[in-house]
Amino acid sequence: MKVSIVGTGYVGLVTGLCLAELGNEVVCIDVVPAKVKSIMEGRAPIYEPGIDGLLERNLRSGRFRATMDMGEVAATDVTFIAVGTPSREDGSLDLEYVKGAAEDIGRALASKEGYHVVVVKSTVTPTTTDTVVGPIVEKASGKRIGDGLGIASNPEFLKEGMAIEDFMHPDRVVIGASDAKAAEVVRSLYSSFDCPVVEVPTATAEMIKVASNSFLATKISFVNEVGNICKDMGIDMRQVAEGMGLDPRIGKQFLRAGCGFGGSCFPKDVSGLVAEAERRGIRPSVMKAALEVNARQPLRLLELLDRRMDVQGRTVAVLGLAFKPFTDDIREASSLKIVAGLLERGAQVRAYDPKAMDNFRNVHPEVTYCSSAKECLEGADAAVIVTEWPEFAPPELYGDMLVVDGRGVTRTSNYEGICW
Ligand SMILES: NC(=O)c1ccc[n+]([C@@H]2O[C@H](COP(=O)([O-])OP(=O)(O)OC[C@H]3O[C@@H](n4cnc5c(N)ncnc54)[C@H](O)[C@@H]3O)[C@@H](O)[C@H]2O)c1
Known part of the structure; x- marks a missing residue:
């Protein structure tokens, strides 16, 4: 099939490359010239395990390319919208990029003869595909849904750091479509x-x-939250989680206590559903509490450090800046709050992350960036571990330095775990 993808970020690029790998002819479209240039030169603008090989192979086969030309949509059978849907100030999802993409796609389709399906892959507030995207594409293209045009929702469940594996071996594919023909495509x-x-x-x-x-x-x-109680009671939350996870109703996954979730999805998607509920006069108490706990959790790491040391004028090594390992993404990462808190306290901050330092430097140029965990720890008075990169595990890296571990990565002689 001929596929176009509008928005070539973490989701758009991985979707495009994987669909090309599966034998489709794919064109990825973006508005950022540097991204398109970099992709066409064989350099992925994001870090994701396996992406360079996939890019190289599919560029070479001619099944994949990137462009800024929206007009290319018309030469394809199906177009995915994979643009960002960030949080607005009030927590609701900002649909401006989705609307812009829908408008551009509609205009490009105005000159196309034959059937076309527009698929929303971006995470959106429920009903957006039907009430926002569909009408915009219809108006801009002059086509009618069900007559030359199909519209669908096909949300993406990939995880950064495992994106290619997740895309190629999903737990489920979810499709909502305007009609049977669009669903079939x-x-x-x-x-x-x-x-x-x-x-x-x-x-x-x-x-x-x-x-x-x-x-x-x-x-x-x-x-x-349970982990914070455990810490106060001298109980190791990791053991508690192991015991809990054996109950299949609970499951083993997502039971790791730590210094909070981040990334471009969880915080904004929960906030988005909360905002939509409140707009409808519904009180989403559980989800609001989840956000509250998460807002405080990185600060707990700092509180534990404060209990052990006055960091003013001292040097603190921050290990891990990405919101999770195996990605360079720092959007909503716990590291942002932790580094800001350390700087507020008057600490000198040295930082190391195998992949995320370039992104972090744009936000915090005043931090000293190091080329390895070992170098970062040299001369530091204490270390905080914020991302569970496996390379932070060897205890000998730390000697007898105070280590405050937000992820359960290591165990050293002078050690404070966040929930254990
Ligand atoms: N990142 C994830 O792990 C993940 C997983 C599942 C779903 N999602 C959802 O997928 C969507 C995309 O997320 P992402 O992380 O890939 O975002 P991203 O910011 O990495 O990529 C979005 C891209 O869209 C481009 N863009 C914006 N407007 C455009 C337009 N009019 N035309 C063409 N390109 C345009 C931007 O330049 C950017 O390259 C979001 O709704 C997100 O919630 C993300």
């Missing part, structure tokens, strides 16, 4: 996958995505 793209395909109304598909993220975020905040 989307389903056929995933026909080689051995997983359940959930076909539901478009708003249901959208809600499956935001409810899943809200549930997972709530699970993390619940575990962190």
